[in-house]
Amino acid sequence: MxxxxxxxxxxxxxxxxxxxxxxxxxxxxxxxxxxxxxxxxxxxxxxxxxxxxxxxxxxxFAQPRSYVEVDSIDETIAQAEASGGSVAMAKSPIDETSAWAVIVDPDGNHIGLYEGTPGG
Structure with missing residues (x-):
């Protein structure tokens, strides 16, 4: 991906x-x-x-949430915040090779971010 x-x-x-x-x-x-x-x-x-x-x-967390693969969660969060978004859940490790976070777009939609290798 x-x-x-x-x-x-x-x-x-x-x-x-x-x-x-x-x-x-x-x-x-x-x-x-x-x-x-x-x-x-x-x-x-x-x-x-x-x-x-x-x-x-x-x-x-009452509605389905999609997760989008990104090259860097940190860079994507910075870009989202610079564009009027915010962070709902800070970057958190899944395993030694993967992490996730959740941002909020300017309309209030929660979008998950995924960085790493699926399945570790």
Whole structure:
């Protein structure tokens, strides 16, 4: 994937098991909790490329969130802030080769940022 590609979509659900069953049946997604990501079932679409996770619905995370791959989260955050955006969640490591963050655009949309190597 390259800078600007959508890499991941999180879908907030009230009940992880019920959400997993719904999306698996509806779209044929394969859904499992990879080691190290317990409580965060990840889905893969039949195309083998698209994917994301089911996350517990919590305050401030009530709508699906797309994640965009960037070359540098730090540079993208600086550019977003210079263009009228803000940071909802600071850069945080996923593993030793990957990190994520969430920015807010000037219209209030939350967009996830992803930097690194998928799967570590």
């Amino acid at each position: 390259a800078h600007g590609d959508i890499t991941h979509i999180d879908i907030p659900v009230a009940d992880l098991a019920a959400g997993a069953a719904f999306y698996a049946e509806l779209f044929g997604w394969k859904i499992a909790e990879p080691p190290g990501f317990e409580g965060y079932p990840m889905w893969h679409a039949p195309n083998g490329i698209s994917g994301g996770g089911l996350a517990p619905r919590s305050e401030g």
